[in-house]
Amino acid sequence: MQAWRTTEFRIGFALFCLLIILSVLGPYILNLSPTQFNVSKKFLPPALLDHSSWPYLFGTDQLGRDLFTRSLIGLRNALLIGITSVAGMFILGSAIGMISGYFGGWAGLLLMRITDAQMSIPAIILAITVLGVSRPTPLAIILVLILAGWPAYSRVARSVTLSEHRKEYVRAIKILGASDARVLLVHIAPNILPPIAFVAILDIARMMIFEAVLGFIGIGIQPPTPTFGTIIADGTKYILNAWWITTVPGLLLAITLCCINIMGGALERSRNKILLGFE
Amino acid sequence: MLFALDFFARRLAQGLVLVVLVTMLIFTLLRVVPGDPVRMMLGPMASVSVAEQTAKDMGLRDPIPVQFGRYVAQILTGDFGSSFVRSAQGGSTGGSRGGSTFDAANRASVLGLITTSLPFSLLLAGLAFLFALAIALPIGIAAGLRSGRWPDRLALHLASVLVSLPNVWLALVLIFLVSAKAGWLPAIGYQGPSYAILPAIVLAIELAPTLIRSVSVSVSGNLVEPYVSQGEIRGLSRSRMIVAHVLRNSSIPVLNVLGIQAIGVLLGGLFVVEYVFNYPGVGLLMINAVFQRDFPVIQAIAILACATLVMLNILVDFAAMAIDRRLQY
Numbered sequence: 001m002q003a004w005r006t007t008e009f010r011i012g013f014a015l016f017c018l019l020i021i022l023s024v025l026g027p028y029i030l031n032l033s034p035t036q037f038n039v040s041k042k043f044l045p046p047a048l049l050d051h052s053s054w055p056y057l058f059g060t061d062q063l064g065r066d067l068f069t070r071s072l073i074g075l076r077n078a079l080l081i082g083i084t085s086v087a088g089m090f091i092l093g094s095a096i097g098m099i100s101g102y103f104g105g106w107a108g109l110l111l112m113r114i115t116d117a118q119m120s121i122p123a124i125i126l127a128i129t130v131l132g133v134s135r136p137t138p139l140a141i142i143l144v145l146i147l148a149g150w151p152a153y154s155r156v157a158r159s160v161t162l163s164e165h166r167k168e169y170v171r172a173i174k175i176l177g178a179s180d181a182r183v184l185l186v187h188i189a190p191n192i193l194p195p196i197a198f199v200a201i202l203d204i205a206r207m208m209i210f211e212a213v214l215g216f217i218g219i220g221i222q223p224p225t226p227t228f229g230t231i232i233a234d235g236t237k238y239i240l241n242a243w244w245i246t247t248v249p250g251l252l253l254a255i256t257l258c259c260i261n262i263m264g265g266a267l268e269r270s271r272n273k274i275l276l277g278f279e
Numbered sequence: 280m281l282f283a284l285d286f287f288a289r290r291l292a293q294g295l296v297l298v299v300l301v302t303m304l305i306f307t308l309l310r311v312v313p314g315d316p317v318r319m320m321l322g323p324m325a326s327v328s329v330a331e332q333t334a335k336d337m338g339l340r341d342p343i344p345v346q347f348g349r350y351v352a353q354i355l356t357g358d359f360g361s362s363f364v365r366s367a368q369g370g371s372t373g374g375s376r377g378g379s380t381f382d383a384a385n386r387a388s389v390l391g392l393i394t395t396s397l398p399f400s401l402l403l404a405g406l407a408f409l410f411a412l413a414i415a416l417p418i419g420i421a422a423g424l425r426s427g428r429w430p431d432r433l434a435l436h437l438a439s440v441l442v443s444l445p446n447v448w449l450a451l452v453l454i455f456l457v458s459a460k461a462g463w464l465p466a467i468g469y470q471g472p473s474y475a476i477l478p479a480i481v482l483a484i485e486l487a488p489t490l491i492r493s494v495s496v497s498v499s500g501n502l503v504e505p506y507v508s509q510g511e512i513r514g515l516s517r518s519r520m521i522v523a524h525v526l527r528n529s530s531i532p533v534l535n536v537l538g539i540q541a542i543g544v545l546l547g548g549l550f551v552v553e554y555v556f557n558y559p560g561v562g563l564l565m566i567n568a569v570f571q572r573d574f575p576v577i578q579a580i581a582i583l584a585c586a587t588l589v590m591l592n593i594l595v596d597f598a599a600m601a602i603d604r605r606l607q608y
Contacts, residue, residue, distance in 0.1 A: 117300050122588070124547040125581055128569050129308055209445045213551050216447045217566065232448055239455050246455070250448030257443030265439050
């Protein structure tokens with residue numbers, strides 16, 4: 001928790017909270033519908049550049065829908081998918097790692113081999129294969145993302161479990177009668193958190209990019225729900241005339257990811273400092 | 280010598296098992312997930328009985344283990360099968376163009392398709408790698424040498440920013456600015472090596488953060504080792520110290536990272552970037568194959584990708600052991 005003291009972390013965190021609030025509340029405040037067409041108002045440039053297009057803060061897209069609201073809702077979807085998938089990865093990976101490390105034997109070895117095998121499939125291939133040939137729902141996307149990312153967590157979980165397993169207090173608890181499940185969940189699990197907390201946060205960013213890429217190719221959440229990928233993909237056709245359709249959502253995504261990465265980087269550095277013994 | 284043989288034999292065997300497992304996984308996934316390739320091939324107008332008959336002839340209705348056995352036997356003789364959709368002349372067939380364009384006897388061989396598009400991808404990947412190194416090495420080394428002060432801070436923030444740029448968006452923005460507005464570099468398709476520059480830049484920007492981080496960490500880690508100060512006491516100038524020794528020792532973790540993470544990122548990014556730039560490499564082939572339900576192509580490219588990753592892992596580990604004798608045990 002030393003990261004709180006770094007200014008960078010605080011800036012990143014503050015911006016991130018602001019963005020979350022904006023994404024959740026924004027559309028209600030602005031009162032502009034993201035999916036309602038208004039063809040007479042299509043292709044308005046951002047209000048920041050051309051004052052005649054108020055209240056469309058960032059302009060409209062090819063069907064007259066307000067871009068800002070769409071981007072915010074896209075952000076909402078992206079954050080949802082990013083955070084749920086990372087949570088899922090974390091739980092699945094840690095569970096597999098802990099079981100493999102705790103019970104050992106050839107079951108543990110088998111689980112580790114599966115983890116290694118999983119790591120050699122490039123995530124995109126898996127995602128494209130599964131989502132490209134069937135209809136992608138948000139749940140399917142989350143599942144694919146989880147499948148793509150859990151190996152990293154299971155490795156760390158396994159090594160932590162192996163090292164903690166040998167320690168005195170585990171033996172003491174077992175003598176006192178604790179069941180295996182209790183040992184695992186209550187005592188070993190909290191030790192996994194520090195090494196991979198920052199990996200989890202950085203993975204949120206990675207998964208959001210991944211989801212945007214999937215949406216761009218066309219196998220993410222389907223229209224008319226706005227997501228970053230679909231907006232950017234739609235905007236490619238009009239890039240010469242209405243460059244803001246493609247740029248604005250990407251910019252918003254980049255800023256969000258920047259905040260997340262700054263937070264993650266600050267966490268990583270403070271972890272390194274703790275490990276190296278500085279204050 | 281014996282050690283090298285033993286190492287390779289062991290790792291290759293493990294790698295083979297891995298590749299087989301992955302192939303089985305993708306094979307099963309493709310056939311289990313809803314979406315019938317025969318529909319794609321014959322078009323929406325063909326009757327159900329014709330579709331079923333074609334499927335039976337192609338062996339797509341047999342149980343999955345049977346199909347897999349047949350596929351493995353086919354591969355062992357070197358035949359990766361023929362594409363479901365692409366004809367030998369190069370165009371796609373079937374689908375909305377109607378069943379009459381589907382010529383079962385004249386389909387393109389998957390191996391041919393891959394060997395045509397592989398050189399382009401290799402060119403792109405190589406160029407991207409060079410660019411990434413050109414960006415990452417100076418920044419990383421400078422950051423590692425003066426850790427804690429401004430080059431280090433700059434490198435970390437730069438890495439964070441670069442990681443947060445979504446690659447598709449960056450690609451589009453670059454296309455817009457560099458190609459459409461300024462006309463400096465060509466963007467879509469391929470008509471000469473200069474078409475590879477812009478995609479390579481996008482890929483390099485995606486690769487750079489990992490490289491920067493690992494280079495700077497390993498260089499700064501090496502600087503605090505005892506041998507650096509000992510060398511200086513003995514009279515070696517600092518610059519010779521750095522160039523001849525520190526750099527060499529810090530290259531080992533970098534090699535590790537290069538092999539495993541960077542290639543993974545590269546492979547993933549390759550597909551998307553090729554799709555955006557319509558660059559005729561293996562990535563575009565794969566994505567189109569998925570949309571057209573072209574099973575043989577998908578399977579072949581998946582095998583290729585996994586085998587490449589596995590081979591690279593083995594090579595990287597071997598190189599690391601060769602450079603640093605301590606790792607052999």
